[in-house]
Amino acid sequence: MAGKFEIYKDKKGEFRFRLKAGNGEIILSSEAYKDKSGALNGVQSVKKNSDLLARFEKKTSAAGKSYFVLKAANHQVIASSEQYSSDDACDNGIKSVMHTAPLAGTDDQTA
Numbered sequence: 001m002a003g004k005f006e007i008y009k010d011k012k013g014e015f016r017f018r019l020k021a022g023n024g025e026i027i028l029s030s031e032a033y034k035d036k037s038g039a040l041n042g043v044q045s046v047k048k049n050s051d052l053l054a055r056f057e058k059k060t061s062a063a064g065k066s067y068f069v070l071k072a073a074n075h076q077v078i079a080s081s082e083q084y085s086s087d088d089a090c091d092n093g094i095k096s097v098m099h100t101a102p103l104a105g106t107d108d109q110t111a
Contacts, residue, residue, distance in 0.1 A: 003027075003100035005043045007036065008109040015039040015110065019046065019079070019101055027096050028070065028079045036110060043106055045078045046070060050101035056094050058087070066090035070097065 003021050010016050014032035017039045021027050028046065033039045049055040049072055058068050065083035068090055072078050081097075084090040 003104040005046070005101075005104050005106045006109055007039050007043070007106060017043050017046075017079070019097065019104060021096050021100055026082065027093055027100065028081055030079045031077070036108075040106075042078055045072050046097075046101050047104070049073070049078065050097050053094075053098070056097075058090055058094075068094055 003019065005017050005019050007015065007017050010032060012032070014034060015036045015038060016032055017030045018026050019028040030039065030042050033042065049070060055071050055073075056068050057071060058066060060066060061083050063083070065085065066087050066089070067081045067083045069077045069080045081090070081093050084093060
């Protein structure tokens with residue numbers, strides 16, 4: 001199964017997207033958007049920026065877990081990953097996004 005972006009509404013009625021790997025695991029999640037067009041633009045921005053390793057920034061949570069964010073050319077965060085138990089797992093998450101995002105389809109669950 002190929003990876004895909006899912007567009008959905010959260011509990012507050014705002015639009016979000018998430019990137020799922022071929023195995024169904026969520027590998028990247030967006031912040032909330034007021035309009036669906038914002039979420040769709042976010043998906044396009046992930047596709048555009050995910051092939052550039054320099055756009056990924058690794059971080060450490062307050063709990064000491066590794067995660068990463070994907071940034072656009074203007075340095076704004078587009079989406080972030082889950083928290084990982086190790087740096088190696090975080091690196092594998094980045095590789096997964098780089099591999100999955102460019103060709104992923106979009107599943108609009110708000111229609």
